[in-house]
Amino acid sequence: MRHSARVTPAFFLIGAESPAMFLPENFADEDTKDDFAQTTRLVCIAHAAIACCMVLESWMTCAMLENQNVTFNASRWLCSSRKWP
Numbered sequence: 001m002r003h004s005a006r007v008t009p010a011f012f013l014i015g016a017e018s019p020a021m022f023l024p025e026n027f028a029d030e031d032t033k034d035d036f037a038q039t040t041r042l043v044c045i046a047h048a049a050i051a052c053c054m055v056l057e058s059w060m061t062c063a064m065l066e067n068q069n070v071t072f073n074a075s076r077w078l079c080s081s082r083k084w085p
Contacts, residue, residue: 015047
């Protein structure tokens with residue numbers, strides 16, 4: 001991910017018997033994304049999941065405020081302003 005700027009969608013869970021990881025076959029359109037989300041819910045039930053984590057790629061754009069320069073700091077996961085009032 002560091003050099004390609006993408007992440008493979010994945011689902012991790014800790015179940016009653018052991019941890020597990022699931023990957024979708026493809027992630028091409030809205031229907032496959034919805035199917036993957038629905039399948040992960042069923043997998044949680046089937047494995048009696050104690051904890052779960054879904055890894056997905058997302059992008060964010062911060063709005064530019066009047067008289068301020070707002071940027072997104074990926075290392076801290078927050079929006080910050082360079083100019084303070």
